[in-house]
Amino acid sequence: MSISRDDVRKIAELARLEIAEDRIERMARELSAVLDYAASLGQLDLQGCEPTAFAPAEAPLREDGLDERRLTPEMALAAAPEAEQGFFLVPPIVENLNP
Amino acid sequence: MSAAREAWRLPATALAARVRAGELSVAEAVESGWEGPAAQWEAEVHAVAHADAAARAAGAAAAQRAPRPGPLQGVPVLVKDNLCTTDFPTTCASRVLAGYRPPYDATVIRRLRDAGAVVTGKGNMDEFAMGSSTEYSCYGPTRNPFDLERVPGGSSGGPAAAVAYGLCPLGLGSDTGGSVRQPAAFCGVFGLKPTYGRLSRYGLVAFGSSLDQVGIFARHAGDAAAAYAALAGPDPHDATTRLSPAPDVWRWEHGVRGLRFGWPANLWREGVEREVIEGLEEAAASLERAGAQRVPFDFLPGGYAVATYYLVATAEASSNLARFDGVRYGFRHADSPDVRALYTRTRSAGFGPEVQRRILLGTYALSAGYYDAYYLTAQRARTRIRREYQAAFMRCDLMMMPASPTLPFRLGEKTEDPLAMYLSDIFTIGANLAGIPGLTVPVGLAAGNGRPPLPRAVQLLGPDDSEPVLLAAGRALEVRGDEARLGREHETEFAWPTKQ
Numbered sequence: 001m002s003i004s005r006d007d008v009r010k011i012a013e014l015a016r017l018e019i020a021e022d023r024i025e026r027m028a029r030e031l032s033a034v035l036d037y038a039a040s041l042g043q044l045d046l047q048g049c050e051p052t053a054f055a056p057a058e059a060p061l062r063e064d065g066l067d068e069r070r071l072t073p074e075m076a077l078a079a080a081p082e083a084e085q086g087f088f089l090v091p092p093i094v095e096n097l098n099p
Numbered sequence: 100m101s102a103a104r105e106a107w108r109l110p111a112t113a114l115a116a117r118v119r120a121g122e123l124s125v126a127e128a129v130e131s132g133w134e135g136p137a138a139q140w141e142a143e144v145h146a147v148a149h150a151d152a153a154a155r156a157a158g159a160a161a162a163q164r165a166p167r168p169g170p171l172q173g174v175p176v177l178v179k180d181n182l183c184t185t186d187f188p189t190t191c192a193s194r195v196l197a198g199y200r201p202p203y204d205a206t207v208i209r210r211l212r213d214a215g216a217v218v219t220g221k222g223n224m225d226e227f228a229m230g231s232s233t234e235y236s237c238y239g240p241t242r243n244p245f246d247l248e249r250v251p252g253g254s255s256g257g258p259a260a261a262v263a264y265g266l267c268p269l270g271l272g273s274d275t276g277g278s279v280r281q282p283a284a285f286c287g288v289f290g291l292k293p294t295y296g297r298l299s300r301y302g303l304v305a306f307g308s309s310l311d312q313v314g315i316f317a318r319h320a321g322d323a324a325a326a327y328a329a330l331a332g333p334d335p336h337d338a339t340t341r342l343s344p345a346p347d348v349w350r351w352e353h354g355v356r357g358l359r360f361g362w363p364a365n366l367w368r369e370g371v372e373r374e375v376i377e378g379l380e381e382a383a384a385s386l387e388r389a390g391a392q393r394v395p396f397d398f399l400p401g402g403y404a405v406a407t408y409y410l411v412a413t414a415e416a417s418s419n420l421a422r423f424d425g426v427r428y429g430f431r432h433a434d435s436p437d438v439r440a441l442y443t444r445t446r447s448a449g450f451g452p453e454v455q456r457r458i459l460l461g462t463y464a465l466s467a468g469y470y471d472a473y474y475l476t477a478q479r480a481r482t483r484i485r486r487e488y489q490a491a492f493m494r495c496d497l498m499m500m501p502a503s504p505t506l507p508f509r510l511g512e513k514t515e516d517p518l519a520m521y522l523s524d525i526f527t528i529g530a531n532l533a534g535i536p537g538l539t540v541p542v543g544l545a546a547g548n549g550r551p552p553l554p555r556a557v558q559l560l561g562p563d564d565s566e567p568v569l570l571a572a573g574r575a576l577e578v579r580g581d582e583a584r585l586g587r588e589h590e591t592e593f594a595w596p597t598k599q
Binding site: 003007008011012014015016017018019027030031033034035037038039040041042044045046049050051052053054062067069071075076078079080081082088090091092093 | 199200201202203295309335336339402403405406407409410417421424425426427428429430431435436437438439440441442443444446447450455456458459460462463466473475476477478479480481482483485486517518521534
């Protein structure tokens with residue numbers, strides 16, 4: 001298997017996902033199956049193939065400008081689960097600011 | 100039977116002509132599909148994720164009031180639930196976006212409305228467009244109207260099924276690895292995935308940004324052409340749209356006489372169902388009778404594209420889906436002592452299993468120590484794949500191949516085996532990696548052996564900006580001849596599903 005259970009725990013933490021202990025074994029197996037399949041790329045001759053990040057299209061340049069359709073703060077906040085006085089509200093990020 | 104009640108049967112272009120002539124109101128054109136076919140089908144097929152009669156009526160009223168009627172005047176369109184609409188929720192069929200209403204319309208939605216069309220609802224889909232069967236939706240699966248025991252394909256299965264059963268003559272989906280072309284094949288309708296950069300992605304919720312492209316479902320090639328003409332072209336809100344004007348699909352005057360179509364038969368030597376191959380053979384013979392020429396050659400097997408895709412697309416998805424954290428929109432986990440727990444609990448409860456699987460895979464492919472082995476190798480393989488297509492199109496004007504290796508499969512058949520589900524896209528993924536356009540063309544029904552007849556289809560692929568050629572060839576296959584060109588009046592009967 002290309003991916004161990006510890007690998008699953010580590011990447012889950014990086015991705016901010018919680019994978020229940022009883023799902024980890026199966027997840028490792030499923031991810032490994034895809035990665036083992038992807039190993040077939042090793043058989044492909046990639047001599048002279050630079051990486052493609054985007055399907056090549058024209059690369060357009062334009063002048064900076066203001067969009068007349070820009071969002072107002074009220075529109076941007078309207079869908080927030082919690083907002084107050086023009087801000088998104090979240091639980092504490094830094095603890096003990098005033099010890 | 101009154102004209103208004105039968106309006107749902109009309110091609111989009113014919114429906115728009117009657118609305119412009121004043122023979123039908125926009126509201127009648129829009130409601131016809133809901134009163135007739137949807138009343139009969141929707142409860143079982145479940146193509147629609149969000150319906151709202153009031154929003155629909157408001158959309159119809161706005162189109163009716165427009166000072167200048169458009170080319171799609173009064174045409175109802177079911178759009179996939181990952182395209183932003185101000186009048187309907189946009190949730191990507193995910194709990195993490197529960198109840199979300201975007202503050203703006205996607206550019207393609209805006210252009211639909213400018214052309215006189217009406218958004219008739221939001222189509223069901225695999226969560227965040229990740230899937231090939233429309234079973235991974237938080238609203239439950241969509242079923243195939245041709246056989247309710249089978250899937251409609253995916254991820255844009257809702258719009259595909261709705262266009263097939265008659266709710267509306269046009270649908271919009273998104274195609275990252277075949278999510279328009281494969282469900283079009285399963286539901287027996289046309290499915291166009293345009294050249295990367297031809298349809299704006301502004302307001303399309305991002306999955307794999309270098310692969311995503313908005314696509315079109317239609318029952319007739321001419322309708323797909325009309326929708327493409329209304330939607331394609333540069334958009335200042337999407338820096339990846341091409342700046343040159345989109346090709347004019349109506350200026351293709353040549354039919355298919357003299358057209359060379361590539362025939363890479365090595366791709367279906369094994370692993371492809373007999374009925375699919377029979378559909379290919381029939382379509383090829385039909386194009387030859389119309390004056391086109393078959394050019395056989397071997398092509399790079401699709402497995403390499405699948406391998407490349409599931410590294411590139413998941414890597415991009417893991418990055419794009421980082422924004423769903425419970426802060427700005429949608430669902431938030433109620434019980435989080437700190438902001439890190441808020442992110443983790445919201446994402447773990449909000450994303451379904453397949454989305455989590457892909458985020459993990461992409462995170463792994465991008466993580467330190469594995470980046471070169473997986474992501475970078477995949478990007479280089481992508482270059483090789485694009486070159487293979489470019490070389491093929493030196494020898495032919497377009498290529499013909501299956502859209503899917505199988506006819507529609509049964510619900511539950513592949514949900515327990517992710518890799519088997521991924522291989523369902525083996526013929527469609529290459530076009531996304533190469534950025535080229537593709538068109539699924541229905542070619543009749545395969546008679547059943549103890550099951551209902553199921554749609555057959557072929558896929559046509561062409562070089563960048565070859566949409567006019569693809570649509571002309573699709574039209575020739577639709578009428579089984581060279582004579583009826585795009586935009587020329589020639590009524591063809593659609594192969595409708597029959598109620599079981």
